[in-house]
Amino acid sequence: MLRLTDKVKADCVLYDEQLDTGMGAVPTVFVSLAEYRAAAFLVAAGSVGEQDAVVYTILQALDANGGSAKAIGDPVTVGLSGDPIEFAVDVTADELDVDGGFAFVGLLLDAPNTINGTVFVARGEARYAPPA
Numbered sequence: 001m002l003r004l005t006d007k008v009k010a011d012c013v014l015y016d017e018q019l020d021t022g023m024g025a026v027p028t029v030f031v032s033l034a035e036y037r038a039a040a041f042l043v044a045a046g047s048v049g050e051q052d053a054v055v056y057t058i059l060q061a062l063d064a065n066g067g068s069a070k071a072i073g074d075p076v077t078v079g080l081s082g083d084p085i086e087f088a089v090d091v092t093a094d095e096l097d098v099d100g101g102f103a104f105v106g107l108l109l110d111a112p113n114t115i116n117g118t119v120f121v122a123r124g125e126a127r128y129a130p131p132a
Contacts, residue, residue: 037125053079
């Protein structure tokens with residue numbers, strides 16, 4: 001019997017990084033979906049002011065370094081009045097331009113004011129080749 005941990009791969013892709021528009025948007029580490037059908041990014045950002053928010057864009061890339069990264073969809077703004085911001089973003093392998101060679105996903109994060117953010121990613125629905 002497989003346990004959940006046998007089916008899911010989890011990674012920290014951004015740790016306590018300062019997000020600030022003045023410094024430019026911050027990308028996470030890119031992870032491969034070659035062996036998985038889906039990924040969920042779990043984002044936590046430090047307490048922010050009343051008008052603050054986090055803007056994220058889902059990116060696809062050719063490699064783990066973010067080669068030829070391009071957006072999947074439009075940027076999304078998330079934010080609440082003064083509370084820490086926590087949200088999840090999911091992406092499936094079907095959303096990738098596999099014909100163009102894209103197999104890696106990541107997030108691009110930005111914020112209007114300085115806050116700190118951490119992002120974990122969980123990849124699931126493993127699609128391993130059957131044993132020979």
